[in-house]
Amino acid sequence: MANERRERKRKVVLASGVFDLLHLGHVRFLEEAKKAGGPNAKLIVIVARDSTVEKRKGSKPIMPENQRRALVESLKVVDDAILGYEEFNMGKVIEKIRPDIIAVGHDSHMTGMEQAVRNYVKEKGLKIKIVKIGKFGEDELDSSSKIKQKIIEHYKR
Helix, strand or coil: HHHHHHHCCCCCEEEEEEECCCCCCHHHHHHHHHCCCCCCCCCEEEEHHHHHHHHHHCCCCCCCHHHHHHHHHHHCCCCCEEECCCCCCCHHHHHHHCEEEEECCCCCCHHHHHHHHHHHHHHHCCCCCCEECCCCCCCCCHHHHHHHHHHHHHHHC
16 A cells, blocks of 8 residues: 555656657756656656658658657666657647656747647646756757758768
8 A cells, every 4th residue: 555655656757759869868858857757756758650750840750660669768767658649649648648747848849849738738727747848058969950960961071
């Protein structure tokens, strides 16, 4: 019974993303997301489907969804990584996971993700804290796009 109570008190943090060409910015985002849940938090990560990425960004990711999910799940900060729904639906994800906290990235406003999450939580009257995770410095290769660009430039020589 005491174990069950302790398990129930463990905050569930939900984070999501594409995680194509996994890099340090992704790792820092997930570390900060988990910290937002306090000690003993459980971090569940939704990895976007290839079809969702293609619809939202106009092109498929470099790495296939199953590999991206496996890489994210292999990070020690992540407790569970699952693929999103084929038909992108943040509400369905929130209902399934029932998080205490949803962590959104510094660039989530560009995709409309942050606003969609805030609207859903408010509309449903859910008691879910939404935490925006900041950007970590200005590393040269802090995004998958920058990594792709560097590869292109490097191989043009």
